[in-house]
Amino acid sequence: MARTSEKHAIDHNGAAQAELLSLIERIERLEEEKANIVFDIKMVKTEAKSRGFDVKAIERLIKERAESAEQRRARRESEEITDVYRAALGMLDGTPLGEAARQRLSKDPEPEDGPTPEEGEAEAPVQKATLAPEDIAAAREAGKTAFTAGQKVIENPYIAGDPRRAAWDEGWCHASGSDGMDIPHAWRRSKPARPAEKPTDDTPGKGEE
Amino acid sequence: MARTSEKHAIDHNGAAQAELLSLIERIERLEEEKANIVFDIKMVKTEAKSRGFDVKAIERLIKERAESAEQRRARRESEEITDVYRAALGMLDGTPLGEAARQRLSKDPEPEDGPTPEEGEAEAPVQKATLAPEDIAAAREAGKTAFTAGQKVIENPYIAGDPRRAAWDEGWCHASGSDGMDIPHAWRRSKPARPAEKPTDDTPGKGEE
Amino acid sequence: MARTSEKHAIDHNGAAQAELLSLIERIERLEEEKANIVFDIKMVKTEAKSRGFDVKAIERLIKERAESAEQRRARRESEEITDVYRAALGMLDGTPLGEAARQRLSKDPEPEDGPTPEEGEAEAPVQKATLAPEDIAAAREAGKTAFTAGQKVIENPYIAGDPRRAAWDEGWCHASGSDGMDIPHAWRRSKPARPAEKPTDDTPGKGEE
Amino acid sequence: MARTSEKHAIDHNGAAQAELLSLIERIERLEEEKANIVFDIKMVKTEAKSRGFDVKAIERLIKERAESAEQRRARRESEEITDVYRAALGMLDGTPLGEAARQRLSKDPEPEDGPTPEEGEAEAPVQKATLAPEDIAAAREAGKTAFTAGQKVIENPYIAGDPRRAAWDEGWCHASGSDGMDIPHAWRRSKPARPAEKPTDDTPGKGEE
């Protein structure tokens, strides 16, 4: 320990140790902060749960919100394809096709043959391209109005595949949230007695010829 | 196991070592087999990809097929709730509500007040309970017929929330697979030119007043 | 689009579905096999535990045994460095330096100044290079003899840093295993504090040799 | 959004949405902070690497430093047992037994037969219990002195199993760090090619108390 008289002994020699220690302590400090934050997150989730929200759903939403446009596109596409495959394997049981999968399936296999002129009939099956933004906006407003008028969300007049369907939904939901009364029941995690649970046909014969 | 008269060397002493070694070798053998299988799985996935399938979607399906009834129920519910929340936050942008979420939202907030008599109007919004299995089956057949007749999948006559909608879908899809021609284009992973992509406005202002 | 009567209808159409289903089922089959093996591995580990072995240690050994030479070298070096750092931070508390770290630390800081001729004194601190293989072998034999003579493993005459120290250890250990009686006590997981750990007999059936 | 005169306007309607959004945003905020910290940690590690430290070793040390006493004990024991097993399988090749494993192996197989009176001979194989703290301290000082006198770390006079061995090591290492000159060569990751690692002295500020 003697080591002569320099004052700067300690801050010079052993520089490597000091450096190492410094690095380690910096990391430890950061790890501690991180642990705090992780704890906070857990607390918020606990709170959410205690208020009746589905934490898993919240987590999924947060993930979606964080997605970049490209990631979102990729996820959407993958989900659509899953729907298509699911339909192919006869696994729909009870769950209708998602809209996007519907669109994908309805795509003409030989699109290069030209446009599909029969598009444009009855109710609303309109090509996205042919709809003006104001049509979309109108549908949104219609949805709001519908909610105000007491209509149900399932009374959306647009059929699947029509972009106005989504817009109407949004309008309805928005109105239900900010203009109507609180509709907490639909928001909460249901957990209603779990009436059936058992007699469900467990893992049915997957057989599919 | 003989272990008779020998100087008790190899088979007795070192019993612990032998035991240990045996255990380790058994595990190693199993690990090797496992590695082989993992490799095989990877190969199959590679093959699937090379044939144009979306491996991620396949993995999702395999997971679903392996689910127990309870797990399936839980997953479904969580997905529904996610939809509901997504709608609440105005994140639908382009994706209409899923059917289940629609049902959930349309549930009367005070179901204990009695049945909802106004149910039963126009097109097809029928309560699941009131539909006989033969109705479902009929819808399925109708779907098949519709496909044969050249109708598109988006022309499903049943509105969202009607269980026959899913049945019709299944019929249509089934027919499209086994009675129609092969429709590979819709099945394959699209990757079609990615026409837009471009100035993608990543993480747009999430602003939703 | 219809395309009705071709002969190759069934074996062509739905080809994509059939292909998809085939791929999925192949994967499922493999996954099942994998699950079986994973289960077997778990069983063996359970057995090992029930016989008093430390499963974590066994896993570590299996990993080491699977290592390539290069991986082994890398792991060793990283461990040495950890020792060196640990020493630097005064974290040795009770654990002496590992041999390798000792070597590393004893390396002359300025190796370019020339060889370190002062190497070769007293007890045994001999350079690896200067030791003939027969010296190593002799040390190994000495270890065996020492065990037979009732010496303890801590009576290894070679000092740290001498490669013969390891050889002697190996000889001693080998003798303790194959020439002596089984010495199970040292092999078993000690659990000294909690003397009885209750009459717990986890996974009971599993024979206790 | 109007929300003017209703009594149950802001604090009632849309309450669930607002609540949900609030929760989600709180989590997002925290996640963002967390991401920042994770990034910082990565940066520090990168810096450490660029200064020649072995990041993996640093991570290991941080983990050890964070361990509770019980965890530390458990880890130590598991490592010892690994050594013992390794020896049993003849995997020592080149690596002598660790001290702890040595101790464990030297434990009398039948401790219940009575105390081991032959303990206490020649050089230093002293029971921990019989060593006074001052003996340990003395060994530590001896280690320091030895370093000052130019001795090598491998010249530790205490044999394996003697607690003073570790103390001597600590003294030596401490002296090598704080009283000697910096001995960076032994500290650095050995990458022998890059002899100097530049005069890099990034981010010097970092308090060196």
Add this chain to the structure above:
DNA sequence: AATGCTCCAGCTGAGC
């Protein structure tokens, strides 16, 4: 090609 990063499943320890 090799490395590092990220995600995911499976396991373990706590807590109601």
Add this chain to the structure above:
DNA sequence: GCTCAGCTGGAGCATT
């Protein structure tokens, strides 16, 4: 006793 959160280990993926 059961669940559940945290964690470790591994596989896949992107990058250089």
